[in-house]
Amino acid sequence: MALAIVKETTVQPRSASKPMVCVDAVTMSFGDFVAVENVDLTVADGEFLTIVGPTGCGKSTILNAVAGLLKPASGTVSIDGAPVRGVRNDIGYLFQQDALLPWKTALENVELGPLFKGMGAAERRERATTWLAKVGLKGFEDRYPHQLSGGQRKRVQMAQALISGPKVILMDEPFSALDIHTRHLMQNELLRLWQEERRAVVMITHDLEEAIALGDRVVVLAAGPRSRVIDSFPVALERPRDVAEIKLDQRFTDLYRNIWSSLRGEVEKSYERHD
Amino acid sequence: MNATTERLIQLALLVAVLGGWQLGVVLGVIDVFFFPAPVDIFNQVVAWVTNAGFYVHVTTTLTETVLGYLIGTGLGVAAGVWLGLSRSAARILDPFIKCLNAVPRVVLAPIFVLWLGLGLWSKVALAVTLVFFVTFFNAMQGVREVNPVVLANARLLGASRPDLLRHVYFPAAASWILSSLRTSVGFAVVGAIIGEYLGSSAGLGHLIAQAEGNFDAVGVFAGILVLAVFVLLIDSILDVAEKRLIKWRPNVAEKPA
Numbered sequence: 001m002a003l004a005i006v007k008e009t010t011v012q013p014r015s016a017s018k019p020m021v022c023v024d025a026v027t028m029s030f031g032d033f034v035a036v037e038n039v040d041l042t043v044a045d046g047e048f049l050t051i052v053g054p055t056g057c058g059k060s061t062i063l064n065a066v067a068g069l070l071k072p073a074s075g076t077v078s079i080d081g082a083p084v085r086g087v088r089n090d091i092g093y094l095f096q097q098d099a100l101l102p103w104k105t106a107l108e109n110v111e112l113g114p115l116f117k118g119m120g121a122a123e124r125r126e127r128a129t130t131w132l133a134k135v136g137l138k139g140f141e142d143r144y145p146h147q148l149s150g151g152q153r154k155r156v157q158m159a160q161a162l163i164s165g166p167k168v169i170l171m172d173e174p175f176s177a178l179d180i181h182t183r184h185l186m187q188n189e190l191l192r193l194w195q196e197e198r199r200a201v202v203m204i205t206h207d208l209e210e211a212i213a214l215g216d217r218v219v220v221l222a223a224g225p226r227s228r229v230i231d232s233f234p235v236a237l238e239r240p241r242d243v244a245e246i247k248l249d250q251r252f253t254d255l256y257r258n259i260w261s262s263l264r265g266e267v268e269k270s271y272e273r274h275d
Numbered sequence: 276m277n278a279t280t281e282r283l284i285q286l287a288l289l290v291a292v293l294g295g296w297q298l299g300v301v302l303g304v305i306d307v308f309f310f311p312a313p314v315d316i317f318n319q320v321v322a323w324v325t326n327a328g329f330y331v332h333v334t335t336t337l338t339e340t341v342l343g344y345l346i347g348t349g350l351g352v353a354a355g356v357w358l359g360l361s362r363s364a365a366r367i368l369d370p371f372i373k374c375l376n377a378v379p380r381v382v383l384a385p386i387f388v389l390w391l392g393l394g395l396w397s398k399v400a401l402a403v404t405l406v407f408f409v410t411f412f413n414a415m416q417g418v419r420e421v422n423p424v425v426l427a428n429a430r431l432l433g434a435s436r437p438d439l440l441r442h443v444y445f446p447a448a449a450s451w452i453l454s455s456l457r458t459s460v461g462f463a464v465v466g467a468i469i470g471e472y473l474g475s476s477a478g479l480g481h482l483i484a485q486a487e488g489n490f491d492a493v494g495v496f497a498g499i500l501v502l503a504v505f506v507l508l509i510d511s512i513l514d515v516a517e518k519r520l521i522k523w524r525p526n527v528a529e530k531p532a
């Protein structure tokens with residue numbers, strides 16, 4: 001099997017662990033419109049990768065290709081060595097929008113993954129209860145999504161995505177719809193859960209601060225169409241981190257300046273094209 | 276305006292209309308041949324309700340309505356979910372469905388009488404044709420309007436096709452289907468009554484047709500009144516069923532208007 005050729009501008013700290021997600025020369029297009037072209041990405045097992053880029057640069061498209069929701073026009077995506085063909089269920093996906101089933105209670109939503117995998121009722125109920133408690137929603141088991149706040153719904157979604165112990169966690173601007181305080185809270189929560197059991201994470205965001213605060217590595221995408229990877233920055237900040245405090249760190253601000261100088265040009269280009 | 280005042284105004288309106296009507300009859304302004312006195316209509320209804328024979332008519336109509344309703348709804352939901360999921364089947368069948376739906380259902384009544392006789396089933400068939408399309412279009416719409424994000428999420432969580440049907444499509448379509456059930460119950464009654472009206476030996480429609488044949492306006496009005504109560508009762512049963520089935524939906528009535 002052809003191994004992904006990874007163009008790394010810098011040596012990453014966790015290069016020793018095996019690659020979990022390989023995106024190899026992937027081009028995504030919709031008819032004549034080419035969203036992303038020739039993208040190479042590798043995410044090591046246990047690595048938290050964040051992808052930033054201007055609006056409309058096809059960030060979500062890449063994520064959907066990894067999830068198997070969309071098929072690349074060319075190139076291959078593989079997870080843990082196996083090529084992705086169609087939707088697979090060893091990944092956890094955190095959507096930007098409300099993705100909970102509105103006709104199921106918080107508990108029923110969380111136990112969906114185990115249910116679809118054929119786990120017995122008692123066991124999955126027990127696991128779902130544990131996971132709800134883990135995300136701080138003990139006592140909210142029987143609430144329907146419309147009876148929960150935006151942040152609480154996000155917590156349920158987290159539990160829902162993580163309960164089956166996925167190999168890879170994909171996140172598509174998961175916190176962008178939340179207010180700033182809830183967002184900080186959720187980011188810390190996410191880091192705490194991830195710290196417990198490190199998985200490969202690919203997170204898409206347009207918030208550079210979030211990208212640096214959470215990630216091990218930040219990848220910058222060019223303005224679309226025909227977007228591609230233009231830079232990759234390792235984030236050598238120690239963990240565990242507190243997202244609010246880390247922003248005051250000198251190294252954080254230096255990194256922010258570096259990445260922003262790379263990103264700014266693309267954001268400006270994207271505005272010119274969209275005006 | 277508070278609820279009590281609103282109730283009082285409603286009551287005042289009712290008294291004004293019925294009282295005015297009755298007064299008009301007493302003063303001889305209104306011709307009782309066309310508009311019989313409310314008191315007479317009421318007496319006729321009481322006479323019916325206290326007579327055991329009347330309930331044969333009620334049960335007949337009720338049976339036809341319920342059968343037509345259940346069969347029509349079942350077929351409508353099945354066909355709607357199927358065509359909602361299969362775009363190509365929907366495209367192929369679209370012109371036929373439009374044609375069938377364009378046929379005024381009432382004209383089918385004589386054909387059903389020819390095919391199925393004057394008994395119960397010709398009325399049920401007419402009710403089915405009326406109910407089917409309402410439920411069908413709603414079920415199809417419900418399945419098509421499933422939130423794509425919710426659908427993608429369920430697929431990523433490992434849902435198979437039957438899982439998706441059971442946990443995503445049916446519940447999503449349920450609120451559409453249920454709202455159509457309210458509309459279609461009226462249609463089921465219309466189907467049953469028209470069938471009876473055109474030819475039958477029992478039922479509320481038969482009662483009205485008989486009264487009409489005798490130029491008995493009191494009987495016609497009394498029949499209409501009984502029918503209205505009949506539909507209201509069925510509707511309130513559905514109301515309870517809907518509240519039980521869709522408890523996940525935010526209650527719109529709870530919010531201030």
